[in-house]
Amino acid sequence: MTVKDDRIGAAPSPTGKLSPIDYSERIPNNVDLAGDRRLQRALERWQPKFLDWWKNLGPQLPTEDVYLRTAVAVGRDGWAHFDFVPMEEYRWGIFLAEAKEDRKVNFGQHKGEPAWQEVPGEYRAELMRLITVQGDTEPASVEQQRVLGMTAPSLYDLRNLFQVNVEEGRHLWAMVYLLQAHFGREGREEAEQLLKRNSGDVDSPRILGAFNEETTDWLQFFMFTYFTDRDGKYQLGTLKESAFDPLARTCEFMLKEEAHHMFVGTTGVQRTVERTAQLIKEHGTHDIWQYGGIPLEVIQQYLNFQYSVSLDLFGSEQSTNVAAYYTGGLKGRWQETRRKDDHDLTEATYPVRMIADGRIVEKQVPYLTALNLDLRDEYTADCENGVRRWNQALEDAGLEERLTLPHEGFNRQVGNYAGHFVSPEGEVITEEQWNAGAAAWLPSQETRDKVAALMVPEYEPGEFAGWIAPPQTGINDQPVEFDYVHLAEEGLA
Numbered sequence: 001m002t003v004k005d006d007r008i009g010a011a012p013s014p015t016g017k018l019s020p021i022d023y024s025e026r027i028p029n030n031v032d033l034a035g036d037r038r039l040q041r042a043l044e045r046w047q048p049k050f051l052d053w054w055k056n057l058g059p060q061l062p063t064e065d066v067y068l069r070t071a072v073a074v075g076r077d078g079w080a081h082f083d084f085v086p087m088e089e090y091r092w093g094i095f096l097a098e099a100k101e102d103r104k105v106n107f108g109q110h111k112g113e114p115a116w117q118e119v120p121g122e123y124r125a126e127l128m129r130l131i132t133v134q135g136d137t138e139p140a141s142v143e144q145q146r147v148l149g150m151t152a153p154s155l156y157d158l159r160n161l162f163q164v165n166v167e168e169g170r171h172l173w174a175m176v177y178l179l180q181a182h183f184g185r186e187g188r189e190e191a192e193q194l195l196k197r198n199s200g201d202v203d204s205p206r207i208l209g210a211f212n213e214e215t216t217d218w219l220q221f222f223m224f225t226y227f228t229d230r231d232g233k234y235q236l237g238t239l240k241e242s243a244f245d246p247l248a249r250t251c252e253f254m255l256k257e258e259a260h261h262m263f264v265g266t267t268g269v270q271r272t273v274e275r276t277a278q279l280i281k282e283h284g285t286h287d288i289w290q291y292g293g294i295p296l297e298v299i300q301q302y303l304n305f306q307y308s309v310s311l312d313l314f315g316s317e318q319s320t321n322v323a324a325y326y327t328g329g330l331k332g333r334w335q336e337t338r339r340k341d342d343h344d345l346t347e348a349t350y351p352v353r354m355i356a357d358g359r360i361v362e363k364q365v366p367y368l369t370a371l372n373l374d375l376r377d378e379y380t381a382d383c384e385n386g387v388r389r390w391n392q393a394l395e396d397a398g399l400e401e402r403l404t405l406p407h408e409g410f411n412r413q414v415g416n417y418a419g420h421f422v423s424p425e426g427e428v429i430t431e432e433q434w435n436a437g438a439a440a441w442l443p444s445q446e447t448r449d450k451v452a453a454l455m456v457p458e459y460e461p462g463e464f465a466g467w468i469a470p471p472q473t474g475i476n477d478q479p480v481e482f483d484y485v486h487l488a489e490e491g492l493a
Ligand SMILES: [Fe+2]
Pocket: 138, 167, 168, 171, 232, 258
């Protein structure tokens, strides 16, 4: 595969013999599903419900087939195969990364014990909750993005949207497998619920806030794949360390697919910035709406919004739940095994920021209770990389302006900053000041409408909508002007 993520880099080295994925099965898998008739039947009963969900809440634009990547092995080389596939016939399957021989628990009170192949009774409820919350985000994003195909800026981008969508669908399969294989009847019920909750539904919404926000346009989609899929990457990174080995192996393989989603975000925003810079230079003004471009301050507003709602996904800075997850071995830290400490953390502290007397202050708290923030700080450092890259595009174009991440306290609904007003620069302000500034900091409905008005579909191979620059290279060594998506006749009307 030629599409490499700029953050994760090449896929991890294989740690055992390669296990090819068995495609003769109705449900492709490398977990020997054929050897467990009960589980196989449970999944086969769930499959038509999944397909129904895909038909009703998956991509709306009718297509014949799409040039898609399908996982065919879990090893380092050639794990994916590219070909034209009708999306409803995509081979969603169940793939776990190779088992590591004699894997041990790497942190918490069970450190040094063999990793668990079955769910310990004492952690059953917590593990099921963690898997359900992760599982809920996967179909949610497909639902949020379902209408975007109608306004794709190119066939290249349309294909990338659909690739992300089918893989989020597969991630749902991954979590449903764990629920059905390891949590009995309750797990099967949770698997049903994952298809019943819907993004933005008043009665039965998705579990986490950011997954109930509408994805109104392609700039938001790129911001979503950059900031919100990246939250997913960090959550998966903590579950990849889990003492519950099937969960760890599932998440490790999901991370491999996730890399492309973030590539779509990084390069999508970058290409938008490039085009914006080009129009500013060409016309000698920042007011480029009239030339069909998205003004730089609007890109900053979208960034402010998506970053702040994504920070909320990490939960409260201090949490006793997260301490229990860590101590129990259920959920580790980002790059747990590379950290040079005791992996027990009972003695350590961590600096947490909060507002006291109208000022932001720092307080040392027990590290174990601050693990959400530990993860969020890793995430923020990672987010900075993309911003640097986008600013390089501005610098290359000879522009002075720069994009920035807003302060962590800006526009927050969860944790220490919730209920306070903080400017993008990190000043604690009054509600009146917030109300006066918000219009410049966050995209207003009017701005969103103006962006939406630029989102005209471009379905000619090699052509791109006027608000975005073409990519440097195509997918899987194909040219940029490749016909990545064959639309259904009715879709062309
Ligand atoms: Fe995912």
